[in-house]
Amino acid sequence: xxSLTPWISIPQDSDFSIYNLPFGIFSRQYxxxxxxxxxxxxxxxxxxxxxxxxxxxxxxxxxVFAEPTLNSFIALGKKITNGVRLxxxxxxxxxxxxxxxxxxxxxxxxDVKMHLPVKxxxxxxxxxxxxxxxxxxxxxxxxxxxxxxxxxxxxxxxxGRASSIIPSGQPILRPKGQVVAKDAKDPSYQPSGRLDFELxxxxxxxxxxxxxxxxxxxxxxxxxxxxxxxxxxxxxDIQKWEYVPLGPxxxxxxxxxxxxxxxxxxxxxxxxxxxxxxxxPVLPYLNYMGNKNYDIALEVGIQPxxxxxxxxSRSNFQYMYWNMAQQLAHHTINGCNVNVGDMMASxxxxxxxxxxxxxxxxxxxxxxxxxxxxxxxxxxxxNDYDTVIMRGHAExxxxxxxxxxxxxxxxPGK
Amino acid sequence: xxSLTPWISIPQDSDFSIYNLPFGIFSRQYxxxxxxxxxxxxxxxxxxxxxxxxxxxxxxxxxVFAEPTLNSFIALGKKITNGVRLxxxxxxxxxxxxxxxxxxxxxxxxDVKMHLPVKxxxxxxxxxxxxxxxxxxxxxxxxxxxxxxxxxxxxxxxxGRASSIIPSGQPILRPKGQVVAKDAKDPSYQPSGRLDFELxxxxxxxxxxxxxxxxxxxxxxxxxxxxxxxxxxxxxDIQKWEYVPLGPxxxxxxxxxxxxxxxxxxxxxxxxxxxxxxxxPVLPYLNYMGNKNYDIALEVGIQPxxxxxxxxSRSNFQYMYWNMAQQLAHHTINGCNVNVGDMMASxxxxxxxxxxxxxxxxxxxxxxxxxxxxxxxxxxxxNDYDTVIMRGHAExxxxxxxxxxxxxxxxPGK
Numbered sequence: 001x002x003s004l005t006p007w008i009s010i011p012q013d014s015d016f017s018i019y020n021l022p023f024g025i026f027s028r029q030y031x032x033x034x035x036x037x038x039x040x041x042x043x044x045x046x047x048x049x050x051x052x053x054x055x056x057x058x059x060x061x062x063x064v065f066a067e068p069t070l071n072s073f074i075a076l077g078k079k080i081t082n083g084v085r086l087x088x089x090x091x092x093x094x095x096x097x098x099x100x101x102x103x104x105x106x107x108x109x110x111d112v113k114m115h116l117p118v119k120x121x122x123x124x125x126x127x128x129x130x131x132x133x134x135x136x137x138x139x140x141x142x143x144x145x146x147x148x149x150x151x152x153x154x155x156x157x158x159x160g161r162a163s164s165i166i167p168s169g170q171p172i173l174r175p176k177g178q179v180v181a182k183d184a185k186d187p188s189y190q191p192s193g194r195l196d197f198e199l200x201x202x203x204x205x206x207x208x209x210x211x212x213x214x215x216x217x218x219x220x221x222x223x224x225x226x227x228x229x230x231x232x233x234x235x236x237d238i239q240k241w242e243y244v245p246l247g248p249x250x251x252x253x254x255x256x257x258x259x260x261x262x263x264x265x266x267x268x269x270x271x272x273x274x275x276x277x278x279x280x281p282v283l284p285y286l287n288y289m290g291n292k293n294y295d296i297a298l299e300v301g302i303q304p305x306x307x308x309x310x311x312x313s314r315s316n317f318q319y320m321y322w323n324m325a326q327q328l329a330h331h332t333i334n335g336c337n338v339n340v341g342d343m344m345a346s347x348x349x350x351x352x353x354x355x356x357x358x359x360x361x362x363x364x365x366x367x368x369x370x371x372x373x374x375x376x377x378x379x380x381x382x383n384d385y386d387t388v389i390m391r392g393h394a395e396x397x398x399x400x401x402x403x404x405x406x407x408x409x410x411x412p413g414k
Numbered sequence: 415x416x417s418l419t420p421w422i423s424i425p426q427d428s429d430f431s432i433y434n435l436p437f438g439i440f441s442r443q444y445x446x447x448x449x450x451x452x453x454x455x456x457x458x459x460x461x462x463x464x465x466x467x468x469x470x471x472x473x474x475x476x477x478v479f480a481e482p483t484l485n486s487f488i489a490l491g492k493k494i495t496n497g498v499r500l501x502x503x504x505x506x507x508x509x510x511x512x513x514x515x516x517x518x519x520x521x522x523x524x525d526v527k528m529h530l531p532v533k534x535x536x537x538x539x540x541x542x543x544x545x546x547x548x549x550x551x552x553x554x555x556x557x558x559x560x561x562x563x564x565x566x567x568x569x570x571x572x573x574g575r576a577s578s579i580i581p582s583g584q585p586i587l588r589p590k591g592q593v594v595a596k597d598a599k600d601p602s603y604q605p606s607g608r609l610d611f612e613l614x615x616x617x618x619x620x621x622x623x624x625x626x627x628x629x630x631x632x633x634x635x636x637x638x639x640x641x642x643x644x645x646x647x648x649x650x651d652i653q654k655w656e657y658v659p660l661g662p663x664x665x666x667x668x669x670x671x672x673x674x675x676x677x678x679x680x681x682x683x684x685x686x687x688x689x690x691x692x693x694x695p696v697l698p699y700l701n702y703m704g705n706k707n708y709d710i711a712l713e714v715g716i717q718p719x720x721x722x723x724x725x726x727s728r729s730n731f732q733y734m735y736w737n738m739a740q741q742l743a744h745h746t747i748n749g750c751n752v753n754v755g756d757m758m759a760s761x762x763x764x765x766x767x768x769x770x771x772x773x774x775x776x777x778x779x780x781x782x783x784x785x786x787x788x789x790x791x792x793x794x795x796x797n798d799y800d801t802v803i804m805r806g807h808a809e810x811x812x813x814x815x816x817x818x819x820x821x822x823x824x825x826p827g828k
Contacts, residue, residue: 175748247661334589
């Protein structure tokens, strides 16, 4: 499989290998945001290549690469988007190719600013890790009946706030809100004291549907353009007081952070694995054929101010009980329409072992088991000035395809 | 107060009096959608007036009226949007005015198609009627403790699906999904058997905020451009099975219908009334000064196929326990940003009397009290081919300002 030999130098173990080639939106100083492909620690500026006509056989409009989001490009369809990716892959391996002759259009990633890759219409968050749902159920409801009766029948999900999804690197402001102090009856207004991350991945819709249409599990992956890392920041104390009966609201809507490079589903194809057995059997519209889970190793680090990072969790996207095809089939079974750029997140991805849990709530078991940082300090939730970093990559037969990272520092609120 | 005398003829009791002048988006055959103001049973085509320069002193860009949504126009700010409204009001009362000389730009509403007035970024649904929350609590939880502990402290709300919000007139397809039949343990897949409306009103955000900003109750109305009628279609059987613990999802996301004319908050100013006393007292950030409820009479009709309409509910927007300023202050207290075009719905607006309830769930008390239609048939929920119509208007001292209607027929699903 690993047979391509690019002329460009790529750091060993780079997430952005010749087999990946994810899309993103970058800008350089005084220049407007536009589309790029990542390779190694560099990126390829696509619009100047398009302007010279090098994509003309594939792409109907050159300016699609000059837009500040990937939406119009994605809407062209997988045949075109993956065509561009494969063409660039060929160029990167061919001396004398258009890209080889335009190496001034390859910039270090360190020199540019990355933006949100898409304009997000609607954002949905699922709750599809059985370990996470069980852990939360044990802590907050009944340890003997941790999973609610609907959980194994429905890929449970809810609508989230799209406006507050921000790109990696932008700081998070600690939210304020109503919380009920221990032993208090009434709420008080204060900064959240239980700020948490949630380790998630999200997929981005690549094709519109009409209201009334449903997407089958067999078709679902045609509607998924690609994936990003997703940190679903959560204020546990605000969430706990507000969420019954209509679900999470202000405990989540202050911010979610995403990684800037969208890895197309095609690049993840070699890393398919079987999902867990689903028992009881699911309803027919949730049945699926083939391997629809993906082996993507994930980790979370916390870096206190002035200290080195401590890895607090190692998990894997393959642990998901419900896969993306099932999530999308369920989301549209009632006729709900989806649009290019919609984002659908997995829910917290926890594994079976205690060091694979995807949130501080679970890792420190609701505050009862503090985690030690490299500087000797302890954490049960996230402190001001901590930076939280999530990383993810797949690797097999010498081929590595990764997501880079999503990172954000927590600052005191305004 | 009622002192303006327009030269245009306006049907008596029209919602679209000279004191209203709401904005909407219309199209004529073979022409693109663009902005209009409603007057009586007609509308005024604004772009051709702008092209002639008649708004130049107020509006920086003429083409803002040629766009397919009101977002750019609204983003100009209330000084400009209300300036346009007042200028048109003056023209409508002045012989020889630019509009009087361009009466060919006034078309019957019956001859045009109305569209969604705004591109909706995020949609939020509140749950702010104490009568509705109490009724639902009695039916589904504990009749003795119908209101949950947080209800009187928080204007409870949740994120809804923006993509499936559709304009009045577009039919609704009965959704399919997972429901648990009576006495069954496991879910089955079937069309919803408990399709319901929810009588709501929604406000539209008129000004962006930055992530981290909060809007005070005193500032809130500056951020509200105007209001529409809102039918939050609900599939009660799907909702019941799915909603614990993360809230409503597919039971709502198949469709919500809105009225096409956005009534600016300025037009509703004469109809302010005090809200209900809030006890226990709310936290300081939810305190407010002045009258922030609005006396808007609401009604819901059901029209079976081939029969006349039966009015099944008469309610009023003034019943809301939580007002819009409190909803918006709460929504942003955690720093969540809002954008022009965001829509925030009230939640079902029920009154105290049984004939003022805002949903079939309450009117027919979970199926136990069927409602009689004009053709002798009975309803506990909404049948295929029924049309549901909601209307709303304010009236005082001979001045009427109304919303027209939001209507939709229910069709069997695909």
